[in-house]
Amino acid sequence: MSGVSCVLLLSPLDGKTSGSQLLENLMRKVELLGAVRTGRMHIESAFYMSGSAKAHCKNFQIMTSTEFPASCFVLTDNGTMLVADLAFREFAGYLKASYQRKKKLQVEGKGIKYKIGDFAINFVTLFMGQSAAVKGYLVEVDIQLCFNIFLPEVSLRNAVELL
Numbered sequence: 137m138s139g140v141s142c143v144l145l146l147s148p149l150d151g152k153t154s155g156s157q158l159l160e161n162l163m164r165k166v167e168l169l170g171a172v173r174t175g176r177m178h179i180e181s182a183f184y185m186s187g188s189a190k191a192h193c194k195n196f197q198i199m200t201s202t203e204f205p206a207s208c209f210v211l212t213d214n215g216t217m218l219v220a221d222l223a224f225r226e227f228a229g230y231l232k233a234s235y236q237r238k239k240k241l242q243v244e245g246k247g248i249k250y251k252i253g254d255f256a257i258n259f260v261t262l263f264m265g266q267s268a269a270v271k272g273y274l275v276e277v278d279i280q281l282c283f284n285i286f287l288p289e290v291s292l293r294n295a296v297e298l299l
Contacts, residue, residue, distance in 0.1 A: 181197050
């Protein structure tokens with residue numbers, strides 16, 4: 137997504153509601169506000185760790201998203217972020233002598249996208265490793281303005297408070 141985004145990690149406040157119920161309630165509220173379901177989304181993150189203590193970069197993550205189908209994002213432990221062609225995922229496989237992929241640290245997210253006015257909202261369920269157990273829920277709210285506004289962060293904050 138482009139524009140100004142806010143990502144929220146969901147957790148039930150009352151202890152009685154499950155995370156999936158909370159996510160469904162939020163999706164219902166957004167639909168009542170007039171949001172239109174625009175599709176599904178999928179994100180993946182592969183984690184690689186260095187076997188060498190002398191490596192400049194000890195570990196890195198390769199993230200892919202259906203929001204950016206031709207790109208992947210490489211995040212290193214020293215804070216560097218690289219936007220690369222999707223083929224970079226295959227390149228990481230050639231680094232087996234230096235970096236090992238940690239499947240237990242792999243994160244996968246599946247979700248539903250909504251659009252309401254200038255706002256795009258993604259509801260994502262997170263899984264970790266090879267497990268089918270849900271590890272968390274995310275809501276991403278993105279403002280995609282069709283005109284210039286002085287403070288889009290204020291508009292975004294107000295929209296998030298509605299949820």
